[in-house]
Amino acid sequence: xxxxxxxxxxxxxxxxxxxxxxxxxxxxxxxxxxxxxxxxxxxxxxxxxxxxxxxxxxxxxxxxxxxxxxxxxxxxxxxxxxxxxxxxxxxxxxxxxxxxxxxxxxxxxxxxxxxxxxxxxxxxxxxxxxxxxxxxxxxxxxxxxxxxxxxxxxxxxxxxxxxxxxxxxxxxxxxxxxxxxxxxxxxxxxxxxxxxxxxxxxxxxxxxxxxxxxxxxxxxxxxxxxxxxxxxxxxxxxxxxxxxxxxxxxxxxxxxxxxxxxxxxxxxxxxxxxxxxxxxxxxxxxxxxxxxxxxxxxxx
Amino acid sequence: xxxxxxxxxxxxxxxxxxxxxxxxxxxxxxxxxxxxxxxxxxxxxxxxxxxxxxxxxxxxxxxxxxxxxxxxxxxxxxxxxxxxxxxxxxxxxxxxxxxxxxxxxxxxxxxxxxxxxxxxxxxxxxxxxxxxxxxxxxxxxxxxxxxxxxxxxxxxxxxxxxxxxxxxxxxxxxxxxxxxxxxxxxxxxxxxxxxxxxxxxxxxxxxxxxxxxxxxxxxxxxxxxxxxxxxxxxxxxxxxxxxxxxxxxxxxxxxxxxxxxxxxxxxxxxxxxxxxxxxxxxxxxxxxxxxxxxxxxxxxxxxxxxxxxxxxxxxxxxxxxxxxxx
Numbered sequence: 068x069x070x071x072x073x074x075x076x077x078x079x080x081x082x083x084x085x086x087x088x089x090x091x092x093x094x095x096x097x098x099x100x101x102x103x104x105x106x107x108x109x110x111x112x113x114x115x116x117x118x119x120x121x122x123x124x125x126x127x128x129x130x131x132x133x134x135x136x137x138x139x140x141x142x143x144x145x146x147x148x149x150x151x152x153x154x155x156x157x158x159x160x161x162x163x164x165x166x167x168x169x170x171x172x173x174x175x176x177x178x179x180x181x182x183x184x185x186x187x188x189x190x191x192x193x194x195x196x197x198x199x200x201x202x203x204x205x206x207x208x209x210x211x212x213x214x215x216x217x218x219x220x221x222x223x224x225x226x227x228x229x230x231x232x233x234x235x236x237x238x239x240x241x242x243x244x245x246x247x248x249x250x251x252x253x254x255x256x257x258x259x260x261x262x263x264x265x266x267x268x269x270x271x272x273x274x275x276x277x278x279x280x281x282x283x284x285x286x287x288x289x290x291x292x293x294x295x296x297x298x299x300x301x302x303x304x305x306x307x308x309x310x311x312x313x314x315x316x317x318x319x320x321x322x323x324x325x326x327x328x329x330x331x332x333x334x335x336x337x338x339x340x341x342x343x344x345x346x347x348x349x350x351x352x353x354x355x356x357x358x359x360x361x362x363x364x365x366x367x
Numbered sequence: 368x369x370x371x372x373x374x375x376x377x378x379x380x381x382x383x384x385x386x387x388x389x390x391x392x393x394x395x396x397x398x399x400x401x402x403x404x405x406x407x408x409x410x411x412x413x414x415x416x417x418x419x420x421x422x423x424x425x426x427x428x429x430x431x432x433x434x435x436x437x438x439x440x441x442x443x444x445x446x447x448x449x450x451x452x453x454x455x456x457x458x459x460x461x462x463x464x465x466x467x468x469x470x471x472x473x474x475x476x477x478x479x480x481x482x483x484x485x486x487x488x489x490x491x492x493x494x495x496x497x498x499x500x501x502x503x504x505x506x507x508x509x510x511x512x513x514x515x516x517x518x519x520x521x522x523x524x525x526x527x528x529x530x531x532x533x534x535x536x537x538x539x540x541x542x543x544x545x546x547x548x549x550x551x552x553x554x555x556x557x558x559x560x561x562x563x564x565x566x567x568x569x570x571x572x573x574x575x576x577x578x579x580x581x582x583x584x585x586x587x588x589x590x591x592x593x594x595x596x597x598x599x600x601x602x603x604x605x606x607x608x609x610x611x612x613x614x615x616x617x618x619x620x621x622x623x624x625x626x627x628x629x630x631x632x633x634x635x636x637x638x639x640x641x642x643x644x645x646x647x648x649x650x651x652x653x654x655x656x657x658x659x660x661x662x663x664x665x666x667x668x669x670x671x672x673x674x675x676x677x678x679x680x681x682x683x684x685x686x687x688x689x690x691x692x693x
Binding site: 261265266268271283284362365 | 416417418437438439442443444452453454464465469496515
């Protein structure tokens with residue numbers, strides 16, 4: 068497989084060749100037979116494939132392999148011990164619970180937000196639309212500090228949710244809100260509203276129309292968005308680290324447990340816990356995609 | 368059930384879409400709302416269904432004033448231009464939807480849906496999904512779904528626009544006979560004058576948000592009250608400044624009454640032949656000949672004829688107020 072791909076050094080040449088064919092005006096190219104042009108196109112398509120594979124390897128596959136190697140550095144037994152230690156299990160349980168809560172809440176709030184953005188007209192709508200992406204743009208640590216200031220021990224509202232699952236969930240909710248909104252929004256925009264109108268002429272109340280017509284239409288996108296939000300939430304660190312207080316067995320999430328393990332030199336244990344989180348995230352992503360696709364396939 | 372509109376007006380932003388529409392749709396009648404795009408016909412249909420709110424005026428179904436009733440309380444069947452199928456539901460479930468809303472018991476529901484699917488000839492497609500149907504089948508499904516609630520009135524928004532010519536013709540006559548059989552008051556929106564004249568008992572011709580004329584298709588065709596209606600329903604040509612249907616003019620080789628003119632073009636369309644003539648002052652008219660008439664006359668470019676109307680009456684009654692308006 069790898070031998071058939073062009074080498075990195077041959078890439079720029081091929082890409083350039085393709086470019087001059089596309090703008091074929093230079094006299095040097097006129098004599099080229101169609102077959103020669105096709106060969107150039109074929110080899111540059113292969114080059115593009117190679118480039119993508121190279122990039123994915125560098126960014127994703129190699130670090131993953133390193134993680135796997137690290138996790139099983141001292142054998143399967145020590146991997147299992149590290150992953151299932153009481154502190155690890157408590158951290159993982161807390162992470163999963165808070166992520167589930169945040170993803171579920173965002174599925175509701177995100178859908179509502181998408182509805183308002185698509186179906187309502189009001190002053191400042193485009194501003195609101197832009198603000199939705201803020202959690203993506205804002206460094207998560209900044210969000211963390213903000214939440215700590217607002218809902219920490221010196222809260223101006225006298226609301227202290229530090230060190231509790233509530234604080235962690237709120238922080239995660241903030242960070243993952245865009246996933247649900249941005250997943251549902253385009254689907255809502257593509258609905259003409261005629262199906263909903265048809266349902267209402269058949270006697271259905273607005274809630275019944277939403278439950279039986281609108282919700283099934285947005286469900287695949289909503290599932291995908293929620294899956295993404297959940298997967299992202301599992302690894303969230305910056306926004307959670309301040310508000311959680313990081314008390315082992317009580318308010319320590321997976322990512323900060325991993326961080327503390329690395330800090331104390333236990334890289335292999337850290338990799339083991341990380342591998343569990345990663346596997347969980349992957350499973351959720353695959354599952355939500357499979358279900359969403361199955362739902363979508365029925366309607367062509 | 369009759370549908371009465373009384374002074375219905377509607378604006379979208381600054382543009383007036385419907386301007387003081389007053390009309391009565393008789394019980395059991397098939398009416399076509401006919402007009403060019405942007406004439407407000409679809410908006411009027413949606414207002415009758417309660418899908419679009421009106422600015423002023425009243426809508427009555429029989430004796431009942433439904434002006435402020437929501438769509439779900441009007442008991443009106445509505446077929447959308449794109450059929451608006453419930454894509455995640457089977458054909459059976461689509462048709463059953465309205466019955467489910469009414470909480471019709473399962474066994475009765477099943478019987479009713481099967482009866483309706485038979486009526487629209489989709490018995491074998493009950494388990495399919497809308498995307499597995501052809502355009503015509505989807506249209507029939509939408510019709511069955513609308514008829515399931517036994518509506519008092521049936522509204523069809525450009526029901527045949529998205530179909531290819533052959534299916535369109537078949538469905539048109541089928542819908543017509545179904546409507547007669549059920550005797551349901553039906554209002555159909557179309558921009559196709561042939562479709563409107565073929566299917567409707569009565570035409571309501573809309574232009575720029577106003578009713579131009581209403582009446583039986585054959586009457587409106589022969590007695591259009593405005594230039595707009597005349598031109599919209601069929602071809603027109605002029606002779607001595609008066610509008611005529613091109614088939615109302617006749618050609619002869621000689622004669623005193625009539626205008627002497629020279630043939631400048633002959634268009635043969637198989638079943639009809641169009642002869643374009645220009646008189647000495649440069650005014651041109653065109654005459655529509657049947658296949659047989661053309662055979663007898665055998666017109667060719669450069670030939671001279673006398674053009675005259677079969678009847679002295681022009682197409683449009685000269686009414687200065689109406690002419691000024693359009």
